[in-house]
Amino acid sequence: MKGTLKPLLMALALAGLAPTAALAESRPATAAEVKEQSQTHVVMLGTGTPTLHHKRAGQAILVVVDKQMYLFDAGPGFVRNFEALSGRDFMPPYTQFVNESVYGAIDKVFITHLDSDHVLGLPELLLRPWVLGRDQPMKVIGPKGTAQLVEHSLKAFKEDIDHRLYGTQPANANGYKGEVTEISETQIVHQDDKVTVKAFRVPHGSWDADMSFGYRVETPTRTIVISGDTRKDEANYEHFRGADILIHEVMHEGAISRMPQDWQKYMYHAHTSTRQLAEIAKEVKPGLLVMNHPLFFGATDEDMVADLAKHYDGNFVLAQDLDIYE
Numbered sequence: 001m002k003g004t005l006k007p008l009l010m011a012l013a014l015a016g017l018a019p020t021a022a023l024a025e026s027r028p029a030t031a032a033e034v035k036e037q038s039q040t041h042v043v044m045l046g047t048g049t050p051t052l053h054h055k056r057a058g059q060a061i062l063v064v065v066d067k068q069m070y071l072f073d074a075g076p077g078f079v080r081n082f083e084a085l086s087g088r089d090f091m092p093p094y095t096q097f098v099n100e101s102v103y104g105a106i107d108k109v110f111i112t113h114l115d116s117d118h119v120l121g122l123p124e125l126l127l128r129p130w131v132l133g134r135d136q137p138m139k140v141i142g143p144k145g146t147a148q149l150v151e152h153s154l155k156a157f158k159e160d161i162d163h164r165l166y167g168t169q170p171a172n173a174n175g176y177k178g179e180v181t182e183i184s185e186t187q188i189v190h191q192d193d194k195v196t197v198k199a200f201r202v203p204h205g206s207w208d209a210d211m212s213f214g215y216r217v218e219t220p221t222r223t224i225v226i227s228g229d230t231r232k233d234e235a236n237y238e239h240f241r242g243a244d245i246l247i248h249e250v251m252h253e254g255a256i257s258r259m260p261q262d263w264q265k266y267m268y269h270a271h272t273s274t275r276q277l278a279e280i281a282k283e284v285k286p287g288l289l290v291m292n293h294p295l296f297f298g299a300t301d302e303d304m305v306a307d308l309a310k311h312y313d314g315n316f317v318l319a320q321d322l323d324i325y326e
């Protein structure tokens with residue numbers, strides 16, 4: 001109930017309506033009231049792939065629900081992109097050196113799989129918000145191997161951590177740590193009073209079936225689905241259906257067709273072409289389709305958009321770093 005009644009009463013007052021007796025009393029907000037007061041924003045903090053691109057940081061998708069943050073993947077170099085959201089009304093304050101800030105709110109990340117373009121930023125995610133204020137361990141949810149990645153990352157940075165903990169810096173004792181949950185099944189991996197996050201298995205190249213995931217995020221106002229890296233597979237559709245926003249990986253079909261045969265075979269075993277993505281979207285009908293993790297291989301942004309548009313006339317965009325969808 002905390003913090004939900006007051007804004008509603010204010011809204012009623014602004015609308016010239018007197019609060020009813022029931023509202024004036026303290027009672028849990030109804031589902032309709034929660035929905036009315038709730039906000040969901042999706043921020044593409046990083047949209048890149050292993051290919052070097054100075055305008056695309058590594059994979060990282062941020063969902064913000066009433067200033068609570070849900071981060072998906074931790075590719076290389078995305079952490080600095082949080083700065084671009086400073087001052088936005090849907091973000092927590094950027095006060096430094098306190099946990100009650102954006103740095104403390106960077107408190108959980110859901111990893112799709114352990115390919116390096118999705119996790120090279122994990123050490124940065126553990127260490128940088130800690131230096132700036134987070135005083136609780138970072139929750140890291142991901143496939144088997146995630147615990148080892150966190151443990152060894154922290155070992156690799158032992159000198160830095162020790163120097164901050166035991167030197168003159170007034171560093172807190174816990175904010176650099178990782179609290180890891182390893183997953184292997186299609187399952188709900190997080191639930192709080194507003195948000196449910198479900199992991200679902202996706203087929204991605206030669207990763208074992210229990211090693212690669214997409215995520216479905218249900219908030220009071222939106223359903224967001226993140227495909228992770230995956231080839232086209234109809235088994236994914238049940239998790240995609242009903243999405244207001246479907247964020248799906250993509251590769252340019254024409255560019256793939258110019259690759260050597262063995263590479264084409266690999267690419268279609270791991271990824272989804274523009275034509276295939278159009279087929280998926282026609283089937284699952286998202287409110288907005290976001291092409292993410294674009295594998296260009298010589299094609300341009302315009303080529304990618306044109307190629308999807310050849311096959312799909314629904315609402316879609318090609319993701320760019322710092323795009324925000326509501």
Ligand SMILES: [Zn+2]
Binds near residue numbers: 049117293
């Ligand atoms: Zn990838």
